[in-house]
Amino acid sequence: MIKSAPYDSAAFGMPAWEIAEYTAATLAAADGMPGLQTIKVEPLADKALLQRHGFHYCDTLLATRAGAARLRPVAPRAGLTIARIDAGHADAAAALAICHGAFAHGRFHRDYQLPRAGADVRYDNWLRQLLAAGNVWGLYADGLLSGFIGHSGACLVLHAVAAECRGQGLAKHWWHLAASELFAAGHAEVTSSISAANVAIMNLYASLGFAFDHPQDVYHRIVPQAKEPT
Numbered sequence: 001m002i003k004s005a006p007y008d009s010a011a012f013g014m015p016a017w018e019i020a021e022y023t024a025a026t027l028a029a030a031d032g033m034p035g036l037q038t039i040k041v042e043p044l045a046d047k048a049l050l051q052r053h054g055f056h057y058c059d060t061l062l063a064t065r066a067g068a069a070r071l072r073p074v075a076p077r078a079g080l081t082i083a084r085i086d087a088g089h090a091d092a093a094a095a096l097a098i099c100h101g102a103f104a105h106g107r108f109h110r111d112y113q114l115p116r117a118g119a120d121v122r123y124d125n126w127l128r129q130l131l132a133a134g135n136v137w138g139l140y141a142d143g144l145l146s147g148f149i150g151h152s153g154a155c156l157v158l159h160a161v162a163a164e165c166r167g168q169g170l171a172k173h174w175w176h177l178a179a180s181e182l183f184a185a186g187h188a189e190v191t192s193s194i195s196a197a198n199v200a201i202m203n204l205y206a207s208l209g210f211a212f213d214h215p216q217d218v219y220h221r222i223v224p225q226a227k228e229p230t
Contacts, residue, residue, distance in 0.1 A: 001026050007129075008036055011122035012114060014222070027053045034225040036114070038107075040216040047217075055219040059107035060196040063214040064205045068183045071190075072209040074176040079142040082149070082177045087131040091138050091145045098147060099127045102160040105198040107218050114220075126150075126158055137181075139174040141165060149178045154187035171204050179208070 001021040008016030015035030019026060022041050027049060030037055039055065041047070085091050101120050103109060108119035130136050130150035139147035139161065147161035156178065161171055179190045194201050196215070205212075 002030055002033065005036075005038065007125055008038070008108075008122065011108075011125060012036055012118040022049070024049060031223065034223045037221050037223060039219050041219065043215050043217050045217075047219075050219050053221065054223075055221040056111075056113070057217060058111045058220050059105075059218040061193050061216045061218060062196050062202070062212045063191065063193055064210040064212050065189050065191040066179065066205075066208065066210040067189050070209040070211065071176070071179055071183070072207070074172055074208070077170070077173045079140075080170060080173045080177075081140045082137040082174055082181070083140060084134065085131065085136050085138040085148070086134040087128070089131075089138075092131055094145045095131070095136065095138060095148045096124060096127060098145070098160055098162050099158075100124055102163075105195045105201075107195070107220070110197070111220050113222055123158065130158060137174075137178055141170065146170070147174065149174065151178070151182070154182045154190050156190065156192040166200075172207055175204060175208060 001019070003018050003020065005016040005018045015033070017030065017033055017035060017037045019030055019037055019039040022039060022045065031053065039050070040061070041050070043060065085095060103119070103123045106119065106123065108114055108122050109116060111119075127136070127148070127150060135152060136148050136150045138145050139149065146165045148159060149156055150158040182190050192205065194205065196202070
């Protein structure tokens, strides 16, 4: 019901927890666990219990998915390719530079109680993990690294495009290439989870034929460490 979140802990320098059950008993148990706590609840759930326990809203996540039959065709565009990169690749450092500070819509950046520097580190560390596992595609425009897509199985879990390449209609080509590779590898469905506040990425997935479902509201709180008696 309550599990440790080590990547959040490493980024913010405090214990961190994921609360998997929205009940009075679980929240009462979590009251005695100092650190950053995250809970995801259905949008129509009564939030009064969360408010009583000091949680604050951070984000709404949407699941998105498409099978091969739903994926809309995209005409190839010259010079746009994807290629596997890992921690030892020459472009790994460039991918990390693109990642750093790219996730303004993420729940960690939107949480006013958390330092932005820690939020940046959270996503940087995630990309390092994906690079170490060899689960990242570099996105290339005329041979130059212009972004990345990290995945876990058939789920696209972390992705960003370099600032100078946004708003040009390039992303749909890279995303189509990535989804096509996953289908070619035998996956029946490609999925992702995105912030409802990130309209650009929502439009990208919609343009490729992805459907949206299973919204979840994300709440945080920080439980302070109890003071030692004097």
